[in-house]
Amino acid sequence: MKWLLMPRHNKxxxxxxxRFSSFSIFRPFSSKTADDWNPNFVHPSAIxxxxxxxxxxxSIGPFCTVGSSAKLGNACKLYPGSHVFGHTQMGDNCILxxxxxxxxxxxxxxxxxxxxxxxxxxxxxVKCQDLKYKDGDECFLRIGDNNEIREYxxxxxxxxxxxxxxxGHSNLIMGSCHVAHxxxxxNNNILANSSLLAGHVIVEDYVHTAGATVVHxxxxxxSFCFIGGGxxxxxxxPKFMMVSGDRAELRGLNLEGLRRxxxxxTEIKGLRAAYRKIFMPMSFESGSIEDRxxxxxxxxxxxxxxxxxxxxxxxxxxxxxxxxxxxxxxHWNAS
Numbered sequence: 618m619k620w621l622l623m624p625r626h627n628k629x630x631x632x633x634x635x636r637f638s639s640f641s642i643f644r645p646f647s648s649k650t651a652d653d654w655n656p657n658f659v660h661p662s663a664i665x666x667x668x669x670x671x672x673x674x675x676s677i678g679p680f681c682t683v684g685s686s687a688k689l690g691n692a693c694k695l696y697p698g699s700h701v702f703g704h705t706q707m708g709d710n711c712i713l714x715x716x717x718x719x720x721x722x723x724x725x726x727x728x729x730x731x732x733x734x735x736x737x738x739x740x741x742x743v744k745c746q747d748l749k750y751k752d753g754d755e756c757f758l759r760i761g762d763n764n765e766i767r768e769y770x771x772x773x774x775x776x777x778x779x780x781x782x783x784x785g786h787s788n789l790i791m792g793s794c795h796v797a798h799x800x801x802x803x804n805n806n807i808l809a810n811s812s813l814l815a816g817h818v819i820v821e822d823y824v825h826t827a828g829a830t831v832v833h834x835x836x837x838x839x840s841f842c843f844i845g846g847g848x849x850x851x852x853x854x855p856k857f858m859m860v861s862g863d864r865a866e867l868r869g870l871n872l873e874g875l876r877r878x879x880x881x882x883t884e885i886k887g888l889r890a891a892y893r894k895i896f897m898p899m900s901f902e903s904g905s906i907e908d909r910x911x912x913x914x915x916x917x918x919x920x921x922x923x924x925x926x927x928x929x930x931x932x933x934x935x936x937x938x939x940x941x942x943x944x945x946x947x948h949w950n951a952s
Contacts, residue, residue, distance in 0.1 A: 657677070658676045663680065664681070666683060666687070669684065669688070670688040671693075672690045672691035676695065678694075678695055681700060684703060686705070687702070687707075690708045690731065691709040693709070694711075696715045701713070702721055704725065704726045706729065711735070714739075715737050716738035717738065723743075723756060725754075725756040727742030727760075728758070729742075733760060733763065733764045736770065740771045742758045745797065745816075746797065747776040747798050749776055749777070757780075762786050764784060764787065766790045767794075769792055771795050780798075785806075789807045791808060791812070798816045806823065806824045809825075811829045813830070815834035817835045820838045825843050825844070826838075826843075826848075827844060830846065831850065833852075839857070841878060843859045844860055845860065845868070847861075848862060849865060850864075852945070855932045865945075867944050883922075888928065891928060894912070
């Protein structure tokens with residue numbers, strides 16, 4: 618029961634914590650309340666540099682830190698023990714949960730859009746883990762709007778001034794994920810717990826990785842693809858595909874994902890027919906995969922469907938000189 622015998626000044630801090638929890642951080646402001654309380658709420662134990670720029674209705678909790686070059690938008694909320702460092706800009710209505718760290722005292726910038734949530738003890742916008750990074754180089758991270766980055770995730774800045782790590786809009790990055798330097802993530806993606814993206818990985822739109830997925834550097838995950846849990850992806854995953862395994866192999870189309878995203882039955886039927894022509898030829902005499910792609914592109918019916926043309930182009934792009942090719946696939950045939 619030693620906590621009952623705390624010194625008087627500790628009791629005062631504890632008392633202020635209880636007042637704080639019922640007043641500000643734990644009871645979100647409405648927009649009207651934020652306007653009425655134009656002066657921001659900064660807990661006495663927080664350290665906010667006088668040069669930091671705070672919007673209206675900002676709430677900064679106990680033991681938080683806001684650096685000299687930080688800029689917080691309107692109605693941002695920093696829960697106790699969260700920190701903003703370096704040249705960091707946050708849009709309106711962003712939330713930093715307890716223990717979150719955003720930004721770093723490095724040349725360059727971290728820019729975060731509006732309506733983003735950074736989870737408990739997540740680390741966003743810090744120095745990359747690439748040994749090629751040179752001290753003093755500018756490095757960048759840009760995050761769009763409406764993203765949820767959950768607890769213990771890490772997102773690093775770029776490895777040199779010519780690149781930047783980019784995350785688009787409306788992504789869900791679940792707990793303990795890692796997004797390495799120079800990755801580019803599009804919109805509306807779901808990275809399940811412990812998904813790990815190495816440097817320079819590109820994730821297009823509406824991609825779903827299941828838990829404990831590992832993606833090799835420079836790989837590309839095409840739109841609407843699905844990565845099975847525990848997969849090790851060492852080559853590109855074309856659009857609309859489903860892969861799994863170590864090393865990941867094509868397992869067909871992401872049919873359930875396509876249905877959920879509103880693809881028509883005609884489009885799905887066409888994609889299934891195209892997939893069979895490319896990856897399940899009727900005989901060994903059907904030629905190389907490049908030949909089958911060309912035949913499909915010239916098909917009088919399938920070659921006119923936009924989603925099939927998009928899939929063909931996604932596969933072709935993966936075979937260009939600076940790419941890693943596509944994940945392995947099994948050679949099924951009728952002979």
